Amino acid sequence: NAGVTQTPKFQVLKTGQSMTLQCAQDMNHEYMSWYRQDPGMGLRLIHYSVGAGITDQGEVPNGYNVSRSTTEDFPLRLLSAAPSQTSVYFCASSDWGTGGGTQYFGPGTRLLVL
């Protein structure tokens, strides 16, 4: 059981470039989400999904897109990277069997936008 995996671990982008952060889970969880973590700001929710074809916006969705075509995968796309998107990104998953709040996090992707 690999749990939640994220790739890449670290990425450097130039302003205006696009990229996709990958997230996969092998626990058959219906809920998946993306957070960003910045110093002094805590974890903030970007987008989330409760199943294939169902996504919704969190607290800070601007500049990011998501899609969910399978239960396992939930990629996060940066359309045109900006320095303000420099952050650490975490993917998480959970299921309603444990109330939904017991979330399993991936190891994170550290993104630097120059």
Place this chain on the structure above:
Amino acid sequence: EDQVTQSPEALRLQEGESSSLNCSYTVSGLRGLFWYRQDPGKGPEFLFTLYSAGEEKEKERLKATLTKKESFLHITAPKPEDSATYLCAVQDNRNSGAGSYQLTFGKGTKLSVIP
């Protein structure tokens, strides 16, 4: 709007020196309060869920308690391996559907235990 405030921001303890971390929250209706541990360079790891005032959960040197307005994470005789950032989060029972899963996190308390 749900709010979670954790204090102190940072705490340095000598090994064996017991203390408590505080999490105060404002939420329309509490579905659950969660404690997570985060080690440097890693994702948060689930520790406890508390659902109602008066509830307590224990794991090794950690004990979490809950009142109607705050939660405490008590650390008894800490060891250097307990050094980490501890995050508190709430789940609001006002949210429905997909929003029911959402957590609002505090900024965390960074605990350092000195040998």
